[in-house]
Amino acid sequence: MILTEALRSAGAAVRLWCSPARVREEGTTPDYRFSLANERTFLAWLRTGLALIGGGFAVDQFLPRLHQGLRVTFTVVLLVGGALCALRAVNHWVRCERAMRRGEDLPVARFPTALALGVGVLAVAVVVLVLLGRTT
Amino acid sequence: MADHTPPDTGSSPRPAPDRDPGLQPERTRLAWRRTTLSATAVAVLAARQLLRSAAPGAAEVALTVLTGLLWTGFVALAHRRMRAMATGRPPGLSARTALLLVGCTAALALCGAVILVRPGH
Numbered sequence: 001m002i003l004t005e006a007l008r009s010a011g012a013a014v015r016l017w018c019s020p021a022r023v024r025e026e027g028t029t030p031d032y033r034f035s036l037a038n039e040r041t042f043l044a045w046l047r048t049g050l051a052l053i054g055g056g057f058a059v060d061q062f063l064p065r066l067h068q069g070l071r072v073t074f075t076v077v078l079l080v081g082g083a084l085c086a087l088r089a090v091n092h093w094v095r096c097e098r099a100m101r102r103g104e105d106l107p108v109a110r111f112p113t114a115l116a117l118g119v120g121v122l123a124v125a126v127v128v129l130v131l132l133g134r135t136t
Numbered sequence: 137m138a139d140h141t142p143p144d145t146g147s148s149p150r151p152a153p154d155r156d157p158g159l160q161p162e163r164t165r166l167a168w169r170r171t172t173l174s175a176t177a178v179a180v181l182a183a184r185q186l187l188r189s190a191a192p193g194a195a196e197v198a199l200t201v202l203t204g205l206l207w208t209g210f211v212a213l214a215h216r217r218m219r220a221m222a223t224g225r226p227p228g229l230s231a232r233t234a235l236l237l238v239g240c241t242a243a244l245a246l247c248g249a250v251i252l253v254r255p256g257h
Contacts (some may be wrong), residue, residue: 023231032225036160039229040167046241050174053245060252061188066140072209075252083245090238 023094027101034100042093048115049050049085050079059126066129083120165221174213178244179207185251195254203247210240 029035029053054077088111095107170204182203213233218228 001153008206020257024228028226032228033158035228036164036226040164042229043164043167043171047171047174048236050171050178050244051243053248054174054178054181055243055246055249057185059179061181065218072252076249079248079252080246083242086245090234093234094228097228099249 023098023101026098027103030100035097038093038100040097041096042089045089045092046086049082049089052082052085052119054082058081063126063130065133070129074122077122083116085115161221161226163222164226165218165254167219168214168221173199175207175210175214175241175244180205182244182247182251191211199251199254201245206240206247207245210237213240 020111042045056075059078060071060075092107092109092111099106150171183200186192186200186203213236217229217233
């Protein structure tokens with residue numbers, strides 16, 4: 001029962017994601033300033049994703065003495081994290097836009113906490129490995 | 137909502153009526169500019185990685201061209217949106233633009249992964 005419910009909501013999210021233009025058809029157009037604020041939030045998340053991708057390149061290029069396997073792992077984690085961050089940015093933007101049009105509360109999310117913890121753990125790991133001089 | 141119109145002193149010209157006193161379009165335009173700068177930094181790092189190769193081959197050239205195309209697409213989309221911000225009441229961001237931008241970003245990340253695992257690296 002719970003599983004079908006979860007599948008249905010996931011399907012709805014994917015449909016919304018694939019045709020976000022339909023959002024325009026429901027509710028009323030919010031104040032343009034709110035839409036612009038939502039757009040800036042989207043761009044801030046996109047920059048966060050770009051920063052993670054840039055961090056992936058940086059790990060690969062500027063830590064040449066790090067163990068090969070560790071370096072590839074960190075780089076791939078950062079690149080995947082950046083891509084996920086960008087995908088999540090557009091998903092959150094669409095959901096906020098829809099909530100504003102319907103006059104509902106804005107969606108809450110666990111993603112920022114997960115991202116903060118992930119980046120924190122990764123940063124500490126890189127600092128410790130560099131300080132220990134874990135080379136080759 | 138509070139009225140943000142400054143008191144009329146009689147001599148100073150009043151702002152144009154379609155000009156948002158919170159400068160929301162300007163702030164959004166600058167947010168777009170920051171985003172293009174972030175994308176540029178990522179593209180430069182990708183190009184640096186590729187051009188440092190000891191013996192650049194066809195794969196390196198193709199990946200450099202692809203990165204350049206993705207960056208160009210990103211900046212062109214952002215530029216079009218920034219021009220829309222010049223109007224007093226800009227229309228909403230189109231979902232197509234948002235999806236294309238995210239597509240460019242994800243493709244840059246994918247490019248990075250390919251650069252990383254390509255043979256001879």
